[in-house]
Amino acid sequence: MEQDLRNALRRTVVALREQLVASTEEQLESTFGILPQDGRVLPMEDVPPLTESSELRRRRKEILQEIEHEQHHTTGSGADTSALETFILKAAFTQLNRLAALKVLEGRDLVPKCLSEGDNSSGFRLFRQVETSVGQGEGDGGYRAFLELLFDDCASEVWSCPALTDTYPLGSSKEVSYGGPAGAVSVRVQGAAGGTGEERA
Structure with missing residues (x-):
């Protein structure tokens, strides 16, 4: 790979990683009531999305368990905040790797078109026709759920x-x-x- 192309790829990956880190922090705070600034966890009743969704409450429980796991491997002052930062970075990297893998599979026609045209991709349009109930009331119309199902499907094939x-x-x-x-x-x-x-x- 030529150096110019390698540098362009590195810049793209870094930019995507920064966006995913920012998105993860925003979702932790607004959706799950976990404050990235200091690691505080808001009471469930103070976070409207949690009071309305049992699925989000289940996810928050899993997230807190993962953060606690990181805390067991972190020592010194500020261990709680450091554990949360580690979780955020790992979550962002995982999402980036999944999207990259899905893009490669899409390019080889091994999965339906799903990323190239975003929520206008042919794979997502077909998904909406078949699974009409998924994503109702969601701002993205179920696009995130569609990608998560693809992640799970690909992972089950590999493993x-x-x-x-x-x-x-x-x-x-x-x-x-x-x-x-x-x-x-x-x-x-x-x-x-x-x-x-x-x-x-």
Whole structure:
């Protein structure tokens, strides 16, 4: 890859990461009542979205459990805030990686068109025709739910392939193929530190 292209890609990734971090912080505060500034957790009754949705209350519980898990691995003063910052960064990175993976699959016609044209993508329009109840009352019309279902579908395909979840010695590799609703994919699994198989396109 040429240096100019590499630099452009790096700038794009950094910009996307910053946007996702800001979006994660905004959602934590406005939707889940978790304040990024100091880690305070607002009472459930003071956060209107939580009082109206059992699903959001369930998600908040999971988020707080993840933050608590991070706290167990953080020491020193400001451990609570540091744990929250770590959670936010991990959440943003996870979302960025998922979107990048989905974009690659879309480019190879392994999933319906879902990102290139946003909520006007042909895959989302078809989804709305089939799943008419999903996203009712949501500002995005269910587009986020659609992407989350695609994430889950792709993840289940990858982890249902034993060759990708087996362990291989560090430095070894093996060519594997697997298929599913998204289509057939061939990848080389490279042995990684700790012996965990790592998927490489």
